[in-house]
Amino acid sequence: MPNQVRTVRVLMFVAAGLTLVMTLAFFAAVGVTAAAIGAALWFALPGVLSLLLALRVPNGGTGLRRGIIALEIFYILLSLARVGEGDPRGVLNLILPIVILVLLFRPEAKAYFGGKAPATGSYF
Secondary structure: OOHHHHHHHHHHHHHHHHHHHHHHHHHHHHOOOHHHHHHHHHHHHHHHHHHHHHHHHHHOOHHHHHHHHHHHHHHHHHHHHHHHOOOOHHHHOOHHHHHHHHHHOOHHHHHHHOOOOOOOOOOO
């Protein structure tokens, strides 16, 4: 697995972990109610997808790469929506998906996900 792909995987795990922490903080702030659980499920969905896709990175594949790209574009759109609402944290939330997208479009990552690079048995 090329270093760029390994970094993408680690950053996706970081995104999933941050989503978990933010979901727990949300429950601590508003309490556990039916409405809060519904909101938290919607909030946590991208983090769960990030975790699931990150776990599949060692298998490679163009479909996986496209899925990661779609997820990161979704993250960017969410961040831009926060900026549009006047939340300055939206700008900081743009950093991680942009870095992941830049790494995914590197030639080594394209070759890895396209099946043209030899896959190693290492998961980390």
